[in-house]
Each structure stands twice: as C-alpha cells, then as structure tokens.
Amino acid sequence: MKNRTSTYIVSGLIVLAIFGFAFKLFTDPLSILITLATIALVGALIYFLVTRLTTSGSGRQQQRAFQKAAKRSKKRFQTKDANASSKRSKIRSLASARNKTKDASHLTVIEGKKNRKKNRASF
Numbered sequence: 321m322k323n324r325t326s327t328y329i330v331s332g333l334i335v336l337a338i339f340g341f342a343f344k345l346f347t348d349p350l351s352i353l354i355t356l357a358t359i360a361l362v363g364a365l366i367y368f369l370v371t372r373l374t375t376s377g378s379g380r381q382q383q384r385a386f387q388k389a390a391k392r393s394k395k396r397f398q399t400k401d402a403n404a405s406s407k408r409s410k411i412r413s414l415a416s417a418r419n420k421t422k423d424a425s426h427l428t429v430i431e432g433k434k435n436r437k438k439n440r441a442s443f
Contacts, residue, residue, distance in 0.1 A: 344352055 341352075
C-alpha cells in the first residue's frame with residue numbers, strides 16, 4: 321500500500337514539474353536561461369572551493385615529488401634500453417667463450433623416508 325501511494329505522489333510531482341517548466345518556457349524563456357546559468361555558476365564555484373580546500377599542501381608536494389621521480393625513472397630506463405643492445409652482444413660473446421661446465425652446487429640432497437607409509441595406529 322505504501323509503495324502505491326509514494327509512486328502516485330512522485331509521479332504527480334514529476335507531472336507538475338513538467339507543466340511548470342513548459343509554462344515557464346512559453347511565458348519567459350530568458351528566466352530559464354538565467355536560472356540554468358546561475359546553477360552552473362554556483363556548481364562550478366562549489367567544485368572549485370571543494371577541490372582547493374580538500375587538497376592539502378603536503379598532498380600537492382607529494383604529487384610533485386612523485387612526478388619528479390617518475391620523470392627520473394623514465395629517463396633512466398630510456399638510457400638503459402639504448403645501452404642494452406651493445407651489452408647483449410658483449411654478454412653473448414663472453415657466454416660462448418666461457419666453459420659450459422658448471423661447478424657442483426653447494427646444496428646436497430638428503431635421502432628421506434619418502435616411500436614408507438605412516439602407521440596411523442601408533443599415534
């Protein structure tokens with residue numbers, strides 16, 4: 321029951337708003353334009369104030385520091401890419417010249433009792 325009454329009230333308000341807008345459009349269209357411009361101006365002013373007040377000074381400094389570090393990192397990777405091709409050829413020639421046999425690892429394998437099943441009855 322409450323859903324039907326609220327639906328009727330909301331739809332009635334929408335219909336009245338449409339009639340009011342159409343009446344205002346035909347009688348005084350300039351006032352609609354002034355109202356829309358005022359709403360846009362107030363909205364822009366509120367947006368500007370909110371963005372200025374919420375962004376703290378330390379936040380701006382951190383953003384600048386991040387952008388500066390990103391530029392440095394980008395420059396560093398660009399110079400590494402340029403030198404990488406010459407380094408790769410040197411590495412390949414050294415690898416082919418190096419002996420293919422490797423030294424034994426310092427790790428040893430400890431044989432365990434992997435195949436023996438646990439006797440669960442003894443627990």
